[in-house]
Amino acid sequence: MILIDPEKCTGCGTCVPYCTVGAIEVEDGLAIVDPHRCTDCYVCIRNQVCPSKAMGPGPLETFYDVFRHVLSDPTETTADTGVPGRGTEEAKTNDVTGRFGKNEAGFAIDMGRPGVGVRMKDVETVAKAVIKAGLKLEDAAHSPLGKVLDITTGEMDPGIKDHYLLSIIIEGKCPLEKMRDVLKALREVEDKIDTVFSVGLILRTDENGYNPYLSVLEEFGIKPIRGKVNVGLGRPLVP
Numbered sequence: 001m002i003l004i005d006p007e008k009c010t011g012c013g014t015c016v017p018y019c020t021v022g023a024i025e026v027e028d029g030l031a032i033v034d035p036h037r038c039t040d041c042y043v044c045i046r047n048q049v050c051p052s053k054a055m056g057p058g059p060l061e062t063f064y065d066v067f068r069h070v071l072s073d074p075t076e077t078t079a080d081t082g083v084p085g086r087g088t089e090e091a092k093t094n095d096v097t098g099r100f101g102k103n104e105a106g107f108a109i110d111m112g113r114p115g116v117g118v119r120m121k122d123v124e125t126v127a128k129a130v131i132k133a134g135l136k137l138e139d140a141a142h143s144p145l146g147k148v149l150d151i152t153t154g155e156m157d158p159g160i161k162d163h164y165l166l167s168i169i170i171e172g173k174c175p176l177e178k179m180r181d182v183l184k185a186l187r188e189v190e191d192k193i194d195t196v197f198s199v200g201l202i203l204r205t206d207e208n209g210y211n212p213y214l215s216v217l218e219e220f221g222i223k224p225i226r227g228k229v230n231v232g233l234g235r236p237l238v239p
């Protein structure tokens with residue numbers, strides 16, 4: 001958690017709107033950081049928003065503290081945890097990895113974005129729902145979530161459940177026939193959590209950019225936006 005030096009803080013409030021998750025308040029002329037809300041994203045200190053230099057990073061004492069910080073600060077290296085960012089590598093490099101096959105649907109469920117943040121126990125709730133619906137999650141070698149969650153059950157490591165992160169991605173894939181079940185599970189679970197999520201769907205298309213399963217989205221009232229198109233210029237490791 002960010003620490004405020006009470007000797008230096010003037011209570012000016014400059015830092016308040018910079019906090020990505022609304023964790024700072026000014027009370028009785030002093031900035032107060034909510035320890036249960038601060039993600040250790042370091043936006044406030046990285047941008048040196050405090051004119052009095054009263055803000056500084058608190059200690060990251062446990063693996064879970066480091067995990068929270070690394071997942072919330074995009075400028076951080078992954079050396080401490082060995083986790084590769086928030087977990088989008090597979091979707092972006094399918095040309096080379098061939099991770100998503102022709103008869104599979106990939107999901108990247110971006111928890112806490114945009115701009116809200118996420119309590120890890122809410123990640124557990126969503127992970128359990130989609131696993132039950134047939135989504136096979138990426139393992140710890142490919143997704144940071146696998147470091148703190150049993151990918152076969154969705155059970156979360158108790159040590160991380162109450163931590164608040166800026167965002168984390170639940171990433172996995174399922175046979176195309178299960179895509180409808182996963183979307184249904186997401187619709188059902190969205191009212192049971194106290195945050196937002198966006199869903200990235202990864203589908204392989206024919207040469208005309210078509211996949212018949214795109215029409216499944218219409219059943220859920222979802223108009224797809226093609227955010228990223230992987231055009232197939234890489235050299236596949238997997239045919």
Ligand code: SF4
Binds near residue numbers: 014016030050054
């Ligand atoms: S910007 Fe600095 S001095 Fe002003 S309220 Fe925040 S911590 Fe205190």
Ligand code: SF4
Binds near residue numbers: 018021037044
């Ligand atoms: S580190 Fe991030 S979450 Fe914590 S007080 Fe600063 S901006 Fe807010």
